[in-house]
Amino acid sequence: MFRRVGALGVTGAAIAAVVAMTLSGTASARTTASASTSCNSPLTIGVAYPATGDAAGIGALQWDWANAAANAWNSSHSLKISLLPGDTHLGPGEQAQQVAQSFANNSSIVAVTGPAGSQEMQDTAAIWKAASLAPISGSETRVELTRSQGASKRQTTKGYFYRTVPNDGQQGGDDARYIYRKLHIKNVEVIDDQENYSIGLAGQVTSALKKFHVHVTRNSISQTDTNFSSVIDAIPSSTKLIYIPWQLANQAQQFYVQLHNKGKDIPLFGSDGTDDSSQFHGPGSYVSGFPFDPNNATVNAFANAHGGDTESFGIPTYTSVIANAQAIQAACHANHNSIGRNEVRLAIKHVHLTKAQSLLGFPVSFLAKNVGAFQGVGDMGGSAGFGIYQIQDDGSYKRVG
Amino acid sequence: MHLLLFTIIDNIRSIGWAGAFALLRDGIVLGALYSLVALGYTMVYGILQLLNFAHGDVFMVGAFMGIGVLTVVAGPFSSALPLVPLIIVLFAVSMLGSGVLGVVIERFAYRPLRNAPRIAPLISALGVVFILESSVQLLTNAGHFQYNEYPVFNRLFQPAVFNPWGQPINIADLLVVGTSIVLVLALMFLVNRTRLGKAMRATAFDREAASMMGVDTDRVIAATFFIGSALAGAAGVMYGLSLSDTWFLVGFLYGLKAFTAAVVGGIGSIQGAMLGGVLIGLVETFAGAYAGGNWKEIVVFGILILFLLFRPTGILGSHAIQKV
Numbered sequence: 149m150f151r152r153v154g155a156l157g158v159t160g161a162a163i164a165a166v167v168a169m170t171l172s173g174t175a176s177a178r179t180t181a182s183a184s185t186s187c188n189s190p191l192t193i194g195v196a197y198p199a200t201g202d203a204a205g206i207g208a209l210q211w212d213w214a215n216a217a218a219n220a221w222n223s224s225h226s227l228k229i230s231l232l233p234g235d236t237h238l239g240p241g242e243q244a245q246q247v248a249q250s251f252a253n254n255s256s257i258v259a260v261t262g263p264a265g266s267q268e269m270q271d272t273a274a275i276w277k278a279a280s281l282a283p284i285s286g287s288e289t290r291v292e293l294t295r296s297q298g299a300s301k302r303q304t305t306k307g308y309f310y311r312t313v314p315n316d317g318q319q320g321g322d323d324a325r326y327i328y329r330k331l332h333i334k335n336v337e338v339i340d341d342q343e344n345y346s347i348g349l350a351g352q353v354t355s356a357l358k359k360f361h362v363h364v365t366r367n368s369i370s371q372t373d374t375n376f377s378s379v380i381d382a383i384p385s386s387t388k389l390i391y392i393p394w395q396l397a398n399q400a401q402q403f404y405v406q407l408h409n410k411g412k413d414i415p416l417f418g419s420d421g422t423d424d425s426s427q428f429h430g431p432g433s434y435v436s437g438f439p440f441d442p443n444n445a446t447v448n449a450f451a452n453a454h455g456g457d458t459e460s461f462g463i464p465t466y467t468s469v470i471a472n473a474q475a476i477q478a479a480c481h482a483n484h485n486s487i488g489r490n491e492v493r494l495a496i497k498h499v500h501l502t503k504a505q506s507l508l509g510f511p512v513s514f515l516a517k518n519v520g521a522f523q524g525v526g527d528m529g530g531s532a533g534f535g536i537y538q539i540q541d542d543g544s545y546k547r548v549g
Numbered sequence: 550m551h552l553l554l555f556t557i558i559d560n561i562r563s564i565g566w567a568g569a570f571a572l573l574r575d576g577i578v579l580g581a582l583y584s585l586v587a588l589g590y591t592m593v594y595g596i597l598q599l600l601n602f603a604h605g606d607v608f609m610v611g612a613f614m615g616i617g618v619l620t621v622v623a624g625p626f627s628s629a630l631p632l633v634p635l636i637i638v639l640f641a642v643s644m645l646g647s648g649v650l651g652v653v654i655e656r657f658a659y660r661p662l663r664n665a666p667r668i669a670p671l672i673s674a675l676g677v678v679f680i681l682e683s684s685v686q687l688l689t690n691a692g693h694f695q696y697n698e699y700p701v702f703n704r705l706f707q708p709a710v711f712n713p714w715g716q717p718i719n720i721a722d723l724l725v726v727g728t729s730i731v732l733v734l735a736l737m738f739l740v741n742r743t744r745l746g747k748a749m750r751a752t753a754f755d756r757e758a759a760s761m762m763g764v765d766t767d768r769v770i771a772a773t774f775f776i777g778s779a780l781a782g783a784a785g786v787m788y789g790l791s792l793s794d795t796w797f798l799v800g801f802l803y804g805l806k807a808f809t810a811a812v813v814g815g816i817g818s819i820q821g822a823m824l825g826g827v828l829i830g831l832v833e834t835f836a837g838a839y840a841g842g843n844w845k846e847i848v849v850f851g852i853l854i855l856f857l858l859f860r861p862t863g864i865l866g867s868h869a870i871q872k873v
Contacts (some may be wrong), residue, residue, distance in 0.1 A: 202798065204691035343841055368843040372802055374794045377575035378837025378845065384563045398693035402794040405697050409706040411572070411717045427693070 196262030241271030286464030316524025320352025404430030421510030438510030580830025589777030605804015611785025651778025815866025
């Protein structure tokens with residue numbers, strides 16, 4: 149009997165300890181959410197991105213551009229910012245949740261750039277909201293993050309998520325219109341890479357193309373694939389264009405090479421995930437990408453510092469950091485140099501970046517209400533959109549749409 | 550399920566006979582790569598009853614050794630290099646380097662655990678996997694590297710050597726299959742007709758008895774690792790030449806599929822590894838085309854489970870009789 153009482157006692161104590169830890173963690177998040185930070189010392193922006201894992205390559209681009217933004221801001225403003233990285237791995241949600249929780253518990257963090265993947269945002273939305281943080285992502289494109297679609301409800305709370313990249317609905321519609329109206333193509337194969345971004349965008353493009361009565365066939369690869377033989381051999385002979393909404397530009401290049409080695413000269417059309425001229429440069433292919441100005445001084449300086457590579461996939465992350473910095477500055481001015489996260493979060497919706505400040509090729513401000521079929525609160529408004537580029541014989545990108 | 554069936558029937562019709570021939574070609578080429586890696590698994594298992602999960606990453610390192618040679622001898626836009634000597638150098642460096650790596654892994658990760666419970670070297674193998682992958686990730690900054698960035702290799706693909714039914718068979722395809730056959734024949738000669746081969750067979754049969762008969766089993770095991778790893782290195786170079794994209798995680802999935810090939814063919818059997826490799830290559834290629842790209846891994850690893858359940862000795866493996 150004493151042994152059973154002892155066991156019950158231990159179990160009860162363990163449960164009490166877990167409850168206490170949970171409550172204290174929640175209390176800690178609430179406490180840090182309301183903590184004040186002085187604007188006289190560098191203010192910290194947490195950067196959630198995939199430093200390791202399959203997507204480490206694109207994570208590196210985002211981190212490089214985030215640092216470029218911090219350096220650019222600090223060199224021209226008396227208010228200073230610093231960056232704190234968090235590796236989300238772009239894999240299962242646990243890692244992203246750990247990063248979100250660590251940022252939430254870190255009282256020095258007043259704003260967040262990232263995370264990189266739409267699924268990560270879905271998995272961490274509740275954590276950010278509890279911590280009064282409104283991440284600004286430079287790469288999450290799923291429409292449902294800002295706008296309900298059919299039976300799928302909006303996956304974030306208004307005012308707690310922003311993005312400096314157009315969403316899949318905008319990109320899918322624009323790309324489909326170009327394929328049909330400019331290229332006059334009636335047979336398209338869409339191949340996704342089985343990731344959320346790709347599947348979502350493939351769906352948007354497919355339904356947009358079908359509205360134009362274009363015949364669409366579908367197939368899939370995975371991001372770990374390096375051998376595309378079977379998928380290439382299965383492409384119907386009537387296919388005139390292959391749409392590849394992939395996240396990895398080097399995969400697009402390998403697919404191009406293997407496709408041509410097998411005697412199939414079908415043009416590829418890559419989404420913004422493949423927008424990297426140093427990795428994807430198959431002549432005759434198309435890419436939708438950010439219409440940044442390649443002659444811009446900041447872009448040139450970045451390219452010179454990175455072996456001539458503009459790493460354009462990371463440019464929206466630059467925009468995100470600058471937007472966060474502008475929100476922090478506005479909050480500091482409005483609150484006598486002592487701010488909390490909520491002040492920064494509320495300032496984000498008033499952020500306005502000029503075309504030169506954003507680097508994206510258009511000015512940036514965030515929508516306060518739904519617009520059109522795909523844009524919602526947190527999306528960029530105005531002329532935000534993608535450009536369409538054709539890859540030239542020398543591997544350079546020429547804007548064609 | 551009937552949606553999958555409709556997809557398969559639809560694809561069979563749209564791919565046609567010419568497409569089926571292309572799948573056969575690609576399946577055999579892929580199978581040749583798997584065979585070479587599977588041989589390493591089968592040789593090590595035959596001698597030590599150890600599943601060397603780090604073997605797939607030796608393949609990856611072999612591919613990167615080829616990149617290393619190209620970085621040293623060839624600028625990215627140089628097409629004036631003589632192709633044949635370059636390929637020979639790639640093979641030589643990669644096979645030697647991978648072989649040495651295999652010996653080092655055996656010496657420090659497996660030999661001290663030879664008398665430990667079976668799980669210990671298995672865990673050690675997993676540790677080696679992470680060490681190799683993380684090391685290469687750090688050295689390469691998680692980047693992707695391509696053999697086809699070097700224009701000298703364009704000659705492997707254009708023009709095609711044969712073009713049956715409009716499906717090109719190029720030098721790269723012939724190189725992969727031909728080299729694999731030569732290497733397997735060389736291995737079979739070594740195992741069946743040389744003193745070292747006799748010592749390897751004796752050690753595989755009964756290590757203790759072989760040792761008592763004067764065979765230096767440590768050296769034989771080291772030689773086995775060297776040869777198996779060298780074959781993986783050769784496969785790495787051929788993978789780079791034919792499929793090109795090389796990165797730090799490429800060995801993981803290839804290693805697992807090669808392991809599947811070794812099991813299907815009969816682990817411990819050289820001919821089984823070759824047969825299993827070709828079978829898995831064909832199954833993966835046809836499944837990817839007829840059922841869809843996302844069915845490849847399901848089918849391949851489904852076959853692994855089925856063989857383990859119903860025919861664990863594989864196609865050409867045999868039951869071992871143990872005296873009790």
